């Protein structure tokens with residue numbers, strides 16, 4: 001029986017095989033939800049989905065697209081927004 | 090109407106240079122054109138670009154095909170493009186950096202040629218190796234030969250001396266005979 005703090009189902013269980021061949025359970029917090037476009041609400045591609053502690057170890061170029069509005073708008077919406085803002089002078 | 094002519098100013102709408110202005114310098118094929126910022130003015134690199142990733146504007150400048158960045162910068166100032174696009178004029182520092190980069194690229198292209206033959210190693214390394222290779226055998230070869238000669242003299246002196254000239258004598262006349270026969 002695990003200790004009471006680990007009995008919650010909000011934790012993710014990971015099976016790890018130990019050298020003796022037996023399996024033990026590791027507990028970890030769940031990943032955040034998928035990032036979505038702020039305009040069309042479609043799931044964004046190329047955006048890292050990790051806990052902040054892991055995000056700190058990842059390179060900036062892997063975390064999100066390096067284009068303007070990257071990680072906030074999808075590429076199609078960014079294209080439209082750029083045209084609207086830049087060409088309506 | 091084909092809007093993607095030489096000298097047309099466009100807005101880049103994709104990639105990390107999205108939202109920046111560029112000029113079309115040359116048409117590559119149906120889909121691609123060669124563009125440039127120039128980098129000193131708009132931070133857009135001189136590169137190939139898909140037409141779908143460009144939004145042509147009303148502005149157009151007079152340049153010839155494949156014009157250099159410095160030429161385009163002069164035309165920009167002459168036709169007051171900076172005011173039309175509301176961009177800041179590039180400093181002398183930025184222009185200098187652009188020219189230095191160009192010079193660097195030229196030197197890279199020259200050093201890349203051996204890299205293609207050699208494989209994955211860095212651009213500068215194969216050249217050094219190639220210089221070293223011809224030098225080493227010159228230095229080491231005479232020493233080895235001297236050692237071998239000494240060794241020969243000590244042990245099988247007569248046998249080798251006897252065999253070597255024989256081969257030469259046998260081979261040469263044989264060739265001569267063959268030539269004579271052909272004639």
Ligand SMILES: [Zn+2]
Pocket residue numbers: 037038039040041042073074075076077078
């Ligand atoms: Zn979107």
